[in-house]
Amino acid sequence: MSSSENRTSYHHGNLANALEEAGIGLARAGGPDAVALREAARRAGVSATAAYRHFAGQQDLLERVKQRALAMLADQMRAALVKVPQVGEPGDIAIARLYAACWAYLGFARDEPGCFATAFRRTKAEAPPDDGGMVGDDAFRLLGSLVDALVDTGRMAEEDRPGADLATWAAVHGVAVLLLDGPLRHLPAAAQNAAAERTLDTIVNGLTRRGRAV
Amino acid sequence: MSSSENRTSYHHGNLANALEEAGIGLARAGGPDAVALREAARRAGVSATAAYRHFAGQQDLLERVKQRALAMLADQMRAALVKVPQVGEPGDIAIARLYAACWAYLGFARDEPGCFATAFRRTKAEAPPDDGGMVGDDAFRLLGSLVDALVDTGRMAEEDRPGADLATWAAVHGVAVLLLDGPLRHLPAAAQNAAAERTLDTIVNGLTRRGRAV
DNA sequence: TCCGCAATGTTGACGGCGTTAACTCGCGGC
DNA sequence: GCCGCGAGTTAACGCCGTCAACATTGCGGA
Numbered sequence: 001m002s003s004s005e006n007r008t009s010y011h012h013g014n015l016a017n018a019l020e021e022a023g024i025g026l027a028r029a030g031g032p033d034a035v036a037l038r039e040a041a042r043r044a045g046v047s048a049t050a051a052y053r054h055f056a057g058q059q060d061l062l063e064r065v066k067q068r069a070l071a072m073l074a075d076q077m078r079a080a081l082v083k084v085p086q087v088g089e090p091g092d093i094a095i096a097r098l099y100a101a102c103w104a105y106l107g108f109a110r111d112e113p114g115c116f117a118t119a120f121r122r123t124k125a126e127a128p129p130d131d132g133g134m135v136g137d138d139a140f141r142l143l144g145s146l147v148d149a150l151v152d153t154g155r156m157a158e159e160d161r162p163g164a165d166l167a168t169w170a171a172v173h174g175v176a177v178l179l180l181d182g183p184l185r186h187l188p189a190a191a192q193n194a195a196a197e198r199t200l201d202t203i204v205n206g207l208t209r210r211g212r213a214v
Numbered sequence: 215m216s217s218s219e220n221r222t223s224y225h226h227g228n229l230a231n232a233l234e235e236a237g238i239g240l241a242r243a244g245g246p247d248a249v250a251l252r253e254a255a256r257r258a259g260v261s262a263t264a265a266y267r268h269f270a271g272q273q274d275l276l277e278r279v280k281q282r283a284l285a286m287l288a289d290q291m292r293a294a295l296v297k298v299p300q301v302g303e304p305g306d307i308a309i310a311r312l313y314a315a316c317w318a319y320l321g322f323a324r325d326e327p328g329c330f331a332t333a334f335r336r337t338k339a340e341a342p343p344d345d346g347g348m349v350g351d352d353a354f355r356l357l358g359s360l361v362d363a364l365v366d367t368g369r370m371a372e373e374d375r376p377g378a379d380l381a382t383w384a385a386v387h388g389v390a391v392l393l394l395d396g397p398l399r400h401l402p403a404a405a406q407n408a409a410a411e412r413t414l415d416t417i418v419n420g421l422t423r424r425g426r427a428v
Numbered sequence: 429t430c431c432g433c434a435a436t437g438t439t440g441a442c443g444g445c446g447t448t449a450a451c452t453c454g455c456g457g458c
Numbered sequence: 459g460c461c462g463c464g465a466g467t468t469a470a471c472g473c474c475g476t477c478a479a480c481a482t483t484g485c486g487g488a
Binding site for chain 4: 223250251252253262263266271272
C-alpha cells in the first residue's frame with residue numbers, strides 16, 4: 001500500500017514521507033515514547049542514519065509526527081461537522097456544531113490514544129511561531145470559527161467573545177486528558193460520557209450567558 | 215542536606231527515598247523523560263542496579279516521582295488557600311478560595327513545568343485504583359471540596375453539583391496545558407494571564423448559574 | 429556468642445537507542 | 459565522459475534499561 005517497502009534502487013525516493021508514516025504507526029501503537037528513529041528507519045527499509053538526511057534528529061521526526069497527529073485530530077473534527085444536520089434555528093445549529101466538534105475531539109482521544117498523546121507531547125525542537133504567537137493548530141482555529149458562529153447567531157454576547165475559544169478548547173482538552181489518564185480513567189464508559197457531557201454543558205452554559213461571575 | 219551523599223557503610227539505609235528525591239530533581243530540570251534510573255542511582259551514590267531492590271524498574275520509579283509531583287501540586291494549592299482572607303460573605307469567600315486554588319494550579323505549571331509534566335505523564339506501571347475508580351489525586355479531591363463550598367453557600371444549585379468538580383478541573387488543567395505547550399505558549403505573560411482569567415471566569419460563570427444550555 | 433540467611437549493593441554483560449564520522453553510490457549537468 | 463553533490467551505508471561511541479551472578483552486611487535464632 002504505502003511507499004515503505006520494495007525498494008529497488010539505491011535511493012529511496014520518498015524517504016522523508018515514509019519515515020513520518022512509520023512514525024505515525026509507532027505513535028499509534030505505543031504513543032510518543034515509541035517513535036524511535038531507528039525503528040522508523042527499519043520499517044522504511046533503510047539504515048538508521050539515513051534519516052539524518054531528512055530530519056535534524058529524533059526530536060525533529062517526533063515534531064513532524066506530532067504535527068501529523070494534530071492534523072488527524074482536526075480532520076476528525078471536520079468529518080464530524082459535515083454530518084451535523086443543517087436544520088432548525090441558526091443558533092441551535094451553531095451549538096450543535098460546537099458540540100459535534102467537541103465530541104469528535106473526545107472520540108479521537110478515546111480511539112487513538114497514542115496519536116492523541118503524541119499530538120500534545122512537548123517537543124524540544126520547536127516549530128517556528130508562524131502567525132505571531134499562536135502556532136499552527138488547525139483544530140484551535142476550527143474551534144474558534146465555531147465560537148464565532150455562536151456570536152453571529154446571537155447565542156453569545158460579542159463582548160464575551162475574546163478568549164472564549166481558549167476556554168472551550170481548555171475545557172474539552174482538559175476533560176479528554178482526565179478521562180484518558182487522569183482520575184477518571186477507570187470509570188465505566190457510561191460514566192465517562194456523562195462526565196464529559198456535564199463538562200461540555202457547563203462550558204457552553206458559561207459561554208452563552210451574558211456577564212461575568214464575581 | 216539530604217541523604218543522598220557521603221555514604222560510609224556498604225548499605226545505604228534510605229535508598230528508596232534518595233532515589234525518589236534524585237528523580238524529583240531530574241524531573242524538575244528535564245521533565246519526565248529525564249528521570250533515568252541510572253542517573254538517579256548515580257546521584258544517590260550507588261550502582262545502577264541497586265535500584266532494582268526498591269523499584270520494579272524505571273517505570274516504577276517514574277510512577278513514584280509522578281505521585282510526588284502530584285503531591286507537590288496539591289501542596290501548592292493548599293498553601294495558596296491559607297492566604298485567602300476569610301472576610302466578607304461566605305459565598306464570596308468560597309469563590310475566592312476556588313480562584314486561589316486554580317491560580318496556584320496554573321502557577322505550579324508555570325514555575326515547575328518539569329514537575330507538572332511529570333505529574334501528568336502516563337506511566338506503564340499503574341498505581342492500584344485505591345478508592346474504586348478514582349485514583350488518589352489529592353488535588354482533585356481538594357478541588358471537589360471547594361466546589362462543595364459553592365453549594366453550601368448557595369452560589370451553586372445542588373442539582374448542578376454532580377460533575378462540577380470535573381468541569382472545573384478540566385478547565386484549569388486544560389488552560390495550564392495550552393499555556394505551557396499548546397497554541398498559547400509564545401504569548402507574553404500578560405496575555406497569558408488574561409486568557410487564563412477569562413477561562414476561569416467562564417467556568418465559574420457556567421457553574422454558578424442554574425439550568426443547562428441547549 | 430556465633431552462625432546462617434535474607435536483604436541490600438556490586439560487577440559484568442546484552443541489546444536498543446540517538447548521534448557523529450567517514451565512506452559509497454549514482455543521477456544530472458557540464 | 460566525468461564529476462559533484464544529494465542520498466544512503468557501515469562503524470563506532472556513550473547512554474539507557476535490564477538480567478544474572480556474585481559480594482557484603484546486619485539481624486535473629488540456636
